[in-house]
Amino acid sequence: MKLAKNARFATICLHAGQEPDPSTGAIITPIFQTSTYVHEELGKHKGFEYARTQNPTRSALEANLAAIEGGKTSFAFASGMSAVGAIAARLSQGDHVIVTDNTYGGTFRLFDKVLTRYGLTFSYVDTSNLDEVSKAFTPATKLVFVETPTNPVLRLSDIAAIADLAHKHGAVLAVDNTFASPCLQRPIALGADLVMHSTTKYLNGHSDSIGGVVVAIRDEDIEWLRFIQNSAGAILSPFDSWLVLRGTKTLPLRMKAHTANGQALAEFLEKHPKVTRVIYPGLDSHPQRALAKRQMPNGCGGMLSFEVASLEAARKVLNRFKLMSLAESLGGVETLVCHPASMTHASVPPERRAKIGLSDALIRISAGIEDIADLTEDLSQALSGI
Numbered sequence: 371m372k373l374a375k376n377a378r379f380a381t382i383c384l385h386a387g388q389e390p391d392p393s394t395g396a397i398i399t400p401i402f403q404t405s406t407y408v409h410e411e412l413g414k415h416k417g418f419e420y421a422r423t424q425n426p427t428r429s430a431l432e433a434n435l436a437a438i439e440g441g442k443t444s445f446a447f448a449s450g451m452s453a454v455g456a457i458a459a460r461l462s463q464g465d466h467v468i469v470t471d472n473t474y475g476g477t478f479r480l481f482d483k484v485l486t487r488y489g490l491t492f493s494y495v496d497t498s499n500l501d502e503v504s505k506a507f508t509p510a511t512k513l514v515f516v517e518t519p520t521n522p523v524l525r526l527s528d529i530a531a532i533a534d535l536a537h538k539h540g541a542v543l544a545v546d547n548t549f550a551s552p553c554l555q556r557p558i559a560l561g562a563d564l565v566m567h568s569t570t571k572y573l574n575g576h577s578d579s580i581g582g583v584v585v586a587i588r589d590e591d592i593e594w595l596r597f598i599q600n601s602a603g604a605i606l607s608p609f610d611s612w613l614v615l616r617g618t619k620t621l622p623l624r625m626k627a628h629t630a631n632g633q634a635l636a637e638f639l640e641k642h643p644k645v646t647r648v649i650y651p652g653l654d655s656h657p658q659r660a661l662a663k664r665q666m667p668n669g670c671g672g673m674l675s676f677e678v679a680s681l682e683a684a685r686k687v688l689n690r691f692k693l694m695s696l697a698e699s700l701g702g703v704e705t706l707v708c709h710p711a712s713m714t715h716a717s718v719p720p721e722r723r724a725k726i727g728l729s730d731a732l733i734r735i736s737a738g739i740e741d742i743a744d745l746t747e748d749l750s751q752a753l754s755g756i
């Protein structure tokens with residue numbers, strides 16, 4: 371089976387990187403649960419030597435994800451965090467990184483608590499403001515790391531404009547595309563050099579695997595990432611690779627449903643008297659609605675946040691949900707709610723949380739694909755508790 375050059379997105383999601391198994395014809399790529407491969411004779415093997423270095427299930431997923439993001443090659447890691455770590459491993463002592471100030475708390479923790487110890491410096495910048503990005507470059511800046519939309523206040527950054535700035539300063543642009551998914555946002559087409567995902571989220575989509583991926587286009591990045599993946603060894607397991615491959619087959623269908631429910635919940639919340647603020651890039655009230663229309667033309671996905679009057683009110687609402695589950699993570703088929711200040715972003719100091727508009731009264735929703743009437747009924751009954 372050979373994909374046509376002009377194959378469309380849904381077809382690429384379903385078929386890219388996957389061939390019927392040559393030994394049986396199995397249509398689904400098998401789980402190659404092996405640690406090593408037998409050599410036919412000294413110096414002669416089938417291209418597979420040791421399973422940290424190469425695994426056919428992982429290779430199928432990597433080819434699939436590279437095609438989905440419009441990249442050349444991708445590398446699958448044991449978690450989203452190890453994918454971020456692999457990008458950072460391109461850097462050397464003394465290098466400077468510009469980072470979106472409101473990234474996932476774990477990304478901030480890795481940069482701030484671990485990588486600063488190795489002589490790297492980080493400037494946390496509101497990357498939705500191009501002037502601030504422009505001013506943050508130093509002669510040592512080698513990487514710009516942008517998360518858009520951000521977790522959890524859903525601020526957008528202009529990928530094309532930041533790619534131009536980064537390249538003008540001789541730096542690489544990496545985009546964390548976890549919140550949008552490649553269905554809704556195409557960073558490489560907009561000029562990014564590297565795209566990463568926590569595959570734990572929309573790409574796998576079923577809340578049953580932890581993983582990460584980095585998609586690359588430049589030969590020097592590809593060579594280095596291959597070296598780091600093998601040297602540091604934080605590889606995605608064959609079973610998790612198989613799960614994510616199964617997930618990407620339905621990515622376009624799921625993202626349509628997540629987006630429809632995300633938009634509907636945001637509109638519902640915006641009209642609710644107990645809700646003081648709703649953040650969703652698909653609402654006209656979002657400060658970057660114009661950029662959202664341009665950069666995310668197929669809709670804004672399933673992530674939204676809202677505020678109620680106080681931490682106490684937020685606690686009451688969170689404890690009343692029946693259908694929606696109180697849990698970290700996002701992007702699965704079932705709706706999750708969380709309290710970022712004490713859960714996903716607890717590692718971000720309170721003064722930094724205040725600066726990015728992440729208050730103690732903020733609740734984040736990852737809209738699943740349930741019937742929207744059941745979701746709004748649950749939200750309604752939860753909010754009636756305050």
Ligand code: P1T
Nearest residue numbers: 449450451474548568570581698699714
């Ligand atoms: O959990 P892991 O697969 O290691 O991915 C880390 C990560 C990276 N980037 C973004 C934008 C993320 O949201 C995450 C993980 N986020 C959560 C667990 C969460 O609930 O927000």
